[in-house]
Amino acid sequence: MKLKFFSINALEPEADQEAVDTFCASHRLIAIDKRFVEQPAYCYWSICITYLDVSSSPKKLAETINKREQIDYRDRLNEADFAVFTKLRDLRKSLAETEGVPVYSIFTNAQLAEMVTERVKTQTALAALSGVGIAKLERYGKPFLNLLNDNLLQLNAPQVDEASSNSLG
Secondary structure (H helix, E strand, O other), X not given: OEEEEEEEEOOOOHHHHHHXXXXXXXXXXXXXXXXXXXXXXXXXXXEEEEEOOOOOOHXXXXXXXXXXXXXXXXXXXXHHHHHHHHHHHHHHHHHHHHXXXXXXXXXXXXXXXXXXXXOOOOHHXXXXXXXXXXXXXXXXXXXXXXXXXXXXXXXXXXXXXXXXXXXXX
């Protein structure tokens, strides 16, 4: 963390305020402390800004501010996997509404996607996912595993196209 100090003329703050605004817009702020200082010849605001020390790179600053990258799983998963992922999200939403909890407290989108891509079929495999502990496993494991097993069987079934089935018969 670093500190930056500003003095803003109390009678004509516009010129000094621009410098503060520019600084605040380009840094990750932690705290701002301000004090009014009254001197016989000059009154001003003393401002101390505590901020994170981030490299001067705007990309690095954006990465620090937006640590949670938004992921579009429609792009990351194939069509069949995304269909199962969507069913898992629907189940999660239903359970969250019933229990009055946020959906992410049940499983995150990343965990749901990993369930599909890793073809999770057992409690052991579900427990091996990052962030899935005994409490989640006991509370939510069974409905999610049931849905996964029902849907992953369809994904793993051999696909026979019409052309090859016609030539066989």
